[in-house]
Amino acid sequence: MELCPYGDDLWFWAMAVLNGTKINVVRDNLKMQSSFVDVAKSGALWIENAKWRNDWQIQNLLKFYPILKQRVIFDSNEYWEIRYKSHEDSQRLGASGAGSYGRLAIFKAKVINDFVKKHKIQSVIEWGCGDGNQLSLAQYPQYIGLDVSPCVIESVKRRFANDKSRAFYEVSDFLENPSSAELGLSLDVMYHLVDDENFKSYMRNLFTHAQKFVIIYSSNKDQPHTQHVRHRQFSSWVQKNAVEWKFKTMIPNAYPYDINKPNESSFCDFYVYEKQK
Template sequence: MNRFIHFAARTVRKSPALTTLSSFVNGQRLNVAFSSSDQYWRERYEKGGNSGEGSYGALSKYKAEFINSFVAEKNISSIIEFGCGDGNQASLFTFAKYTGIDISEKCVESCKALLGKRGYEFIVLEDYLADEVEEAFDLALSLDVVYHLVEDEIYNAYISKLFKSSSRYVLVYASNFNSFDPNLPHVRHREFSRDVELAFPDWTLVETEKNPYEKPHDSKVYGSFAKFHLFEKR
């Protein structure tokens, strides 16, 4: 689990009933009601929750090593991440220029305090969208976000913004199959590469990296059902 970007606040359909999801943070149980992706992630961070196990431990180190190597190899000078979360993953990056976007004001302020001295920039999503100036980055990142976009409107708007923000590469760390478990209402797996193929024919999926920590999506063992999917603009 990781984080969520909200692009269509006025169009989110609330669930008719609340579901309470529990997780453990620093040994303490964290209970957060779920009625929409927007509400869940805001409240999770406000209650002291973090971006999830995917942003910590071996998985975070694996992702950072892969991304840092890719950025260096391709001589990438500017990166934007949609869904930077609490900043723990970003703290492992070695970029010269990085912009992190997140829905949570609390996360953005924490990231500024933690990483601002690096010259990294962090912006609340609403403020980023209010700025009409569009900047094309060398690389747009999405890490553990896509499968948390359970509402179609938000998912479609997120994918659109992600691919329109880069002039060279888009790197998505996510699952890529269709599945939904009603007992986990904050997770919806999608075959997003097919949607990208249809909506953005000028982008090509050039590589799917095998994850050394791969696990079945319904398994309880440590690991991830996500993989890196690299898209390049033609």
């Protein structure tokens, strides 16, 4: 009553976060109903809270429970699990996003398929396989797809159930009994690793479990963008922490980013690394 007298919803939210209770937004959860209450006479909390009271109450909660700020930091793993679970295909694009569909997907597939053929690659491991649409265009002899989302792993297992050359694992399960492949892939993942520790762990895994080559399709600059996008100059990490790997080539995007065509262009390019013998 002292911190949040007009915001029972804010209070319940804060208590849920403090107790580690997960909150899921239910689809189609809002239904308008007629009200028989004359709010002009009785008053209403939403009227009162519209007068900046929600802001005041949130500040009270954050000040009294400083751990709240730590608990509500963006979790990229959780973000993708929720996104894959709740995605609605309104633009004929899967939850993996525009980069795995249309001309961008075709461009990426051609570059990687040509590379696999030219270097006679027999095995590929991809860190962040997504919904499998990009993989449907791939020509890999053997493939392991990894993702942090249990939901999407179950989905791609069903999608490629009849293809014995493909195997899929949650990252945590794979690392309990890891293997390696000649080519390590990271496609449209790097700039989603907003947390520093997640980024470092991802980079170590990407290079540790590749035998000959690593291909990264991403931006390569330090620049924050949105909640689930953080551009990083990953090449600096490679230079400092994966010294046995040599930068081989950069393949520019055939469709560089165009603000007027966000679903048909990209700020990513291909970066190829080769392991020194």
